[in-house]
Amino acid sequence: MSIGHTLLGLLESGPRHGYDLKRAFDERFGHDRPLAYGQVYSTMARLLKNGLVEVEGIEPGGGPERKRYAITDAGVTDVETWLARPEKPEPYLQTTLYAKVVLALLTGRPAADLLDSQRAEHLRLMRELTRRKSSGDLADQLICDHALFHLEADLRWLELTAARLDQLAAEVTR
Amino acid sequence: MSAETLTEPLLQATDVHKSYGRTAALDGAALTVRAGEVVAVMGPSGSGKSTLLHCLAGIVRADSGQVRYRGRDLTTMSDRERSALRRTDFGFVFQFGQLVPELTCLENVAIPLRLAGTRRRDAEARAGAWLERLEVGDVAGQRPGEVSGGQGQRVAVARALVAGPRVVFADEPTGALDSLNGERVMRLLTEAAHDTGAAVVLVTHEARVAAYSDREIVVRDGKSRDTERVS
Amino acid sequence: MSAPHEPFAGFDEVARGGAPRGVEPAGGAAAWARDLAFGARLAAGGGREGWIRTLLTAVGVGLGVALLLLAAAVPPMMTVRDHKRVARDSMSAGYLAKPTDSTLLVADAGTTFRGADITGELLRPEGAKAAAPPGVAHLPAPGHMVVSPALRRLLAAQPLLRERLPYTIDGPIGHAGLMGPAELYYYAGSDRLTARDANYEHGNADRIAGFGHHSNSAVMGPTFDLLLVVMLVVLLLPVAVFVATAVRLGGERRDRRLAALRLVGADNRMTRRIAAGEALFGSLLGLLVGGGLFFAGRQLATHVTIRGISAYPADMTPDAALAVIVAVAVPLAAVGVTMLSLRGTAIEPLGVVRQSVGRGRRVWWRLVIPAVGLLLAPLFGKVQGDGKLNMYQVATGAVLMLVGVTAVLPWVVEQVVRRLGGGPVAWQLATRRLQLNSNAAARLVSGVTVAVAGAIALQMLFAGVDDEFVFSTGADPARAQAVVSAEVDSGAQARDFTHRIAATKGVQHAYGYVDSAVTQPDAASVRDGDFAYLPVAVGDCATLGQMASLHGCAPGSVFLVPPADGAGDTQAARTYLRPGGRLDLNGPPREAYTGTPRLWTIPRDARTAQSRPDPSGSLGWGLFATPEALDTSRLTSETATVMVALDPHDPDAAEYVRNTAAKLGIGVDVLHVGTTTTKSGYAQLRRGLFAGAALTMALIGASLLVMMLEQLRDRKKLLAVLVAFGTRRGALAWSVLWQTAIPVVLGLVLACAGGLALGAALLGMVGRPFHPDWGAMAGMAAIGAGVVFAVTLLSLPPLWRLMRADGLRTE
Numbered sequence A: 001m002s003i004g005h006t007l008l009g010l011l012e013s014g015p016r017h018g019y020d021l022k023r024a025f026d027e028r029f030g031h032d033r034p035l036a037y038g039q040v041y042s043t044m045a046r047l048l049k050n051g052l053v054e055v056e057g058i059e060p061g062g063g064p065e066r067k068r069y070a071i072t073d074a075g076v077t078d079v080e081t082w083l084a085r086p087e088k089p090e091p092y093l094q095t096t097l098y099a100k101v102v103l104a105l106l107t108g109r110p111a112a113d114l115l116d117s118q119r120a121e122h123l124r125l126m127r128e129l130t131r132r133k134s135s136g137d138l139a140d141q142l143i144c145d146h147a148l149f150h151l152e153a154d155l156r157w158l159e160l161t162a163a164r165l166d167q168l169a170a171e172v173t174r
Numbered sequence B: 001m002s003a004e005t006l007t008e009p010l011l012q013a014t015d016v017h018k019s020y021g022r023t024a025a026l027d028g029a030a031l032t033v034r035a036g037e038v039v040a041v042m043g044p045s046g047s048g049k050s051t052l053l054h055c056l057a058g059i060v061r062a063d064s065g066q067v068r069y070r071g072r073d074l075t076t077m078s079d080r081e082r083s084a085l086r087r088t089d090f091g092f093v094f095q096f097g098q099l100v101p102e103l104t105c106l107e108n109v110a111i112p113l114r115l116a117g118t119r120r121r122d123a124e125a126r127a128g129a130w131l132e133r134l135e136v137g138d139v140a141g142q143r144p145g146e147v148s149g150g151q152g153q154r155v156a157v158a159r160a161l162v163a164g165p166r167v168v169f170a171d172e173p174t175g176a177l178d179s180l181n182g183e184r185v186m187r188l189l190t191e192a193a194h195d196t197g198a199a200v201v202l203v204t205h206e207a208r209v210a211a212y213s214d215r216e217i218v219v220r221d222g223k224s225r226d227t228e229r230v231s
Numbered sequence C: 001m002s003a004p005h006e007p008f009a010g011f012d013e014v015a016r017g018g019a020p021r022g023v024e025p026a027g028g029a030a031a032w033a034r035d036l037a038f039g040a041r042l043a044a045g046g047g048r049e050g051w052i053r054t055l056l057t058a059v060g061v062g063l064g065v066a067l068l069l070l071a072a073a074v075p076p077m078m079t080v081r082d083h084k085r086v087a088r089d090s091m092s093a094g095y096l097a098k099p100t101d102s103t104l105l106v107a108d109a110g111t112t113f114r115g116a117d118i119t120g121e122l123l124r125p126e127g128a129k130a131a132a133p134p135g136v137a138h139l140p141a142p143g144h145m146v147v148s149p150a151l152r153r154l155l156a157a158q159p160l161l162r163e164r165l166p167y168t169i170d171g172p173i174g175h176a177g178l179m180g181p182a183e184l185y186y187y188a189g190s191d192r193l194t195a196r197d198a199n200y201e202h203g204n205a206d207r208i209a210g211f212g213h214h215s216n217s218a219v220m221g222p223t224f225d226l227l228l229v230v231m232l233v234v235l236l237l238p239v240a241v242f243v244a245t246a247v248r249l250g251g252e253r254r255d256r257r258l259a260a261l262r263l264v265g266a267d268n269r270m271t272r273r274i275a276a277g278e279a280l281f282g283s284l285l286g287l288l289v290g291g292g293l294f295f296a297g298r299q300l301a302t303h304v305t306i307r308g309i310s311a312y313p314a315d316m317t318p319d320a321a322l323a324v325i326v327a328v329a330v331p332l333a334a335v336g337v338t339m340l341s342l343r344g345t346a347i348e349p350l351g352v353v354r355q356s357v358g359r360g361r362r363v364w365w366r367l368v369i370p371a372v373g374l375l376l377a378p379l380f381g382k383v384q385g386d387g388k389l390n391m392y393q394v395a396t397g398a399v400l401m402l403v404g405v406t407a408v409l410p411w412v413v414e415q416v417v418r419r420l421g422g423g424p425v426a427w428q429l430a431t432r433r434l435q436l437n438s439n440a441a442a443r444l445v446s447g448v449t450v451a452v453a454g455a456i457a458l459q460m461l462f463a464g465v466d467d468e469f470v471f472s473t474g475a476d477p478a479r480a481q482a483v484v485s486a487e488v489d490s491g492a493q494a495r496d497f498t499h500r501i502a503a504t505k506g507v508q509h510a511y512g513y514v515d516s517a518v519t520q521p522d523a524a525s526v527r528d529g530d531f532a533y534l535p536v537a538v539g540d541c542a543t544l545g546q547m548a549s550l551h552g553c554a555p556g557s558v559f560l561v562p563p564a565d566g567a568g569d570t571q572a573a574r575t576y577l578r579p580g581g582r583l584d585l586n587g588p589p590r591e592a593y594t595g596t597p598r599l600w601t602i603p604r605d606a607r608t609a610q611s612r613p614d615p616s617g618s619l620g621w622g623l624f625a626t627p628e629a630l631d632t633s634r635l636t637s638e639t640a641t642v643m644v645a646l647d648p649h650d651p652d653a654a655e656y657v658r659n660t661a662a663k664l665g666i667g668v669d670v671l672h673v674g675t676t677t678t679k680s681g682y683a684q685l686r687r688g689l690f691a692g693a694a695l696t697m698a699l700i701g702a703s704l705l706v707m708m709l710e711q712l713r714d715r716k717k718l719l720a721v722l723v724a725f726g727t728r729r730g731a732l733a734w735s736v737l738w739q740t741a742i743p744v745v746l747g748l749v750l751a752c753a754g755g756l757a758l759g760a761a762l763l764g765m766v767g768r769p770f771h772p773d774w775g776a777m778a779g780m781a782a783i784g785a786g787v788v789f790a791v792t793l794l795s796l797p798p799l800w801r802l803m804r805a806d807g808l809r810t811e
């Protein structure tokens, strides 16, 4: 999953300090592995360099200096395209997709559309596999079937999430 | 895909509404089917997939909106005309319980031809060929009650295709089958449809079944979105 | 949401109801009771579907029970009616010469109004103690009358009839004096009645000691009993078939549910007992429904008049013993039929084992039943004259014949249907369904078959014994449509009658003549009392021409008409009716010669003429004279007879004539000229047959409809799929029609054959030649077919409804 895009998305709801970003990320997406603070710092540096965020102000204080990051227009556009672009269907995609859905909900974007285009992407791949299956030998078929069943599981998850979007939205924006 | 945009749509539904009492089963659904393509209709249970299929096939009349088939609007046709159209241009496969239990499988397959006026002998000869093609030639003389679910569905597919329809409507054709049998039915259906140039409108909620389609549309709360993208 | 595995339908109920578990199979009475109760619970708690089925069964059984109760009410009803009829009977037990303080004079004053018979009596008490007829509190005073409520309504609505019965209405006749609410009856007081003498002359009324003194139980003889027995069998057998069919309604669903029970551990015997419990519950409910229907329907009896018969609800009380038999037999029969229908189907946990299609029916035992019935017939012996009829044998024979027809029917249907093929899709759908389950098809029509076979046999029997009851009058309604006759005192009075009738509205022509008799010239000196009886008719040429073929008739002509074969005293005619011969106009005496001879000479130019049937069908003979030739005042006891030709365009013409006749005096008869007359008991019986046949047919129609609807409902999904494929509505309607029509045609053919055989056997018993009544047979067959086609028509609207796309949704 793309941590840069996720952090950018989190900034959309308002400027934050690096430390707050880490806390917000961990709370929503870092279920089993918290984000290292260093990674936040280096990611923000890269985003800053690319002009996707800007530093709104530096608070001098006793400890290390604290920068407040804010998202730029270019950053918003970047989040936009990222969310709209379906992920390449591959196993264990859920974390990214989940992050995307939550961010879409957080930023008031149509999460259903996101799921739909992801479904379309999955189906596209499944069609390809199905086609390959019908022309290939038994080994090919078995391999394709394996992938198909995994993709189908993802798709089921997509369906389920789509059916529960309202519930999720209520929880996320609480 | 410039070639596709050039092809005149075979069947096109726009802004179709259909209510049962106070339930709005369809609330502005749209769908385009081109000759020879397989379109999967997906969506959650109760979203209006079957209703959309029935409207497209002229089995029920939409409350408002248009369903154009080869330039004619189904919603303004009489019941008689629509029946005639279904007889000559459409074929159907349902989930189960669609074969006449008293007739043999062969006679079941021959029904559409006989409804269109073909002589019994010819009709049954052609039906026999289709059964062979769908790998169920051996159950021709048996009654539907005496064959397996998968065999029965393949008989139903043969019946849907026997009269050379331009569109085959299939509502959960594999719903009662295991995955192996389901895929076998789908493979035979799509291959046969491809060979005869028939388009297929396939209602399903199984992704692996939908994977046999060229394109899918999603129905949600009676609204459909055609995900046919310009890419 | 879908239920692909049909055998599991109803599984929920089982779980909810708590399947009998953990009990060893053989549990004796306790197990029976438990399983029966469980079956009843399934029938009562099976959700909407289960309730519909239970209700259908209950209504079916209920209809049958209601009809059975009606049949059980017939014997008591007949008894009550018989008692009532005897109680108001005004026939005298013998000639009463002297009046006492309790005797009455009565005269028949019945009439007919637009085809409805009105019974009326004129009464004149001769003393203070004269009793009133039943249902009447006081004898009406002269010029007054009491009337039945139905007659009162008719009088109020019809001024034309009121004109004929102008008496002041005192009050109603009570229930005790009437057979039914629709009876048209009146008693009127009259002071113009005089008693006839011992010679039945010189008066216009009979003297009676009171009402109900002359018990005449109008015994119709053994042939009548035979008709009655066969009629009951013919009417009740279809009811039995109907009840048996009703408890089988919904059999396929029941089997599926039983299969679900097997899945949770019920054994075969338990499922059978549970099925019995279900049937028992349905039929017990049916008993209640039937009882309710009967008692509710009985109240309607007041408003129902079937072919002139009506009855008071209170008179229709079922015989207690018969009612108990019905109450016990119907539930038992329900269980029996259920057991029979389960025989041959194995209910396995995964559903009903498919019965192999190829197994043919054995035919021999089916043929044995009617054959035994037929063989029994000659053993009954012959019924002739007053010979005693063995009713039980006849009933057994008839039942065997009719049951035999239903037993052979499934086999015939199977054999024929197996050979059917080809044809359009509708035909194919119908024949294939019949081939797969010809049993159900045969059951569908067995009721109609029994009814038609029985009715044909009865028709034949009726037609065969016709001349015992129906007399051909030989009348010619083309020449005259009514005949008025009255005793007159003089030729002048007779002419007056003729003129008044001729002047009546709606009369085109009136042929009036005076009717009397003369005797031999030497009658006064005959000692042994054997006087020649020579009829005389005096009328104008036109009138005489109606009774004989005359040549050269003119005023003053006299004709001698010899009697046709057997129609009169040929010897006397030859001896005395000669030109120039002499006759005594004061005759013929009844016992001994009285008075003085009035001799008259037949003119020398009297010619002989050939007799011809008059419009009322009688062949007259004797002396035919014009009034100019014979002075009627010299004749004794004359009767004026007027043959009336009515205006065919005035439907009330006959009523005007009757009104005029009523004014002419007491005892003026108006005869409607028809081609046959019927002895009244037979007419009642035939009316009963038609009333019963109508009811039975209605019942069978109802059951056919219920079964058709159930079958359609079971095939809802299939119908919708066929419609999706573009099947025309017409094609499906045709397949429904074929599916009913094929077994019906077979059933009717069989019914005709069975009916002919039974009819022949019955005719043999009464010693009549075999003579099929083709017209009646066609009529009955048409009625049977009509019922079925009506049912098909009625099932079309539900068919259209079921053919809508809803059917594609799985339930």
Ligand SMILES: Nc1ncnc2c1ncn2[C@@H]1O[C@H](COP(=O)(O)OP(=O)(O)OP(=O)(O)O)[C@@H](O)[C@H]1O
Pocket: B020, B021, B023, B024, B025, B043, B044, B045, B046, B047, B048, B049, B050, B051, B052, B205, C806, C809
């Ligand atoms: N004949 C009908 N009468 C009443 N309501 C109906 C009828 N047909 C459909 N509906 C309603 O319309 C809605 C859409 O039904 P439809 O059968 O089209 O759904 P579906 O998408 O096919 O569902 P599933 O996947 O479960 O088959 C549902 O809410 C259903 O209850």
Ligand SMILES: [Mg+2]
Pocket: B049, B050, B051, B171
């Ligand atoms: Mg559906």
